[in-house]
Amino acid sequence: MDATDLDSRARTQSGCIPPELASRLLERGRADVVEAQAGRGQWFCALAWARALADRGREADAWEVLAPYVATGRWTAVVGAAGVLEGWGRVDEAIDITRKRMEAGHPKPWTPTRGCSPGTAAPGRRSTCSCRMSTTG
Incomplete structure (x- = not known):
């Protein structure tokens, strides 16, 4: 492999x-x-x-x-x-x-999906991306 x-x-x-x-x-x-x-x-x-x-x-x-x-x-x-x-x-x-x-x-343990922008969520809110990555924990 x-x-x-x-x-x-x-x-x-x-x-x-x-x-x-x-x-x-x-x-x-x-x-x-x-x-x-x-x-x-x-x-x-x-x-x-x-x-x-x-x-x-x-x-x-x-x-x-x-x-x-x-x-x-x-x-x-x-x-x-x-x-x-x-x-x-x-x-x-x-x-x-x-x-x-x-x-x-x-080097990149998490790679966002296409169109994902988890860092753009408003403070205190979760991202709307489909990758299941939360910006608020």
């Missing part, structure tokens, strides 16, 4: 199977394709496959799918895996992997 390649593919969705296609493949009963592509470095397939496994009660197997991606240290993988952990009710683990990555020196 190449960390730079993973980041570039996730950001640009080029050279990769997009998340919509990974989801569609699962909906159409092609879990075999999604699983195989997850093992070949396709991040969105890995995330979709991990979620599918978790939905079947196979959280340990799901984590095995995500672990190599998280091990790259790429923020995309860490945030995706943290979201999965949070969905499983394992919030402390989600915080832990995020904190470890931030302590390792991630």
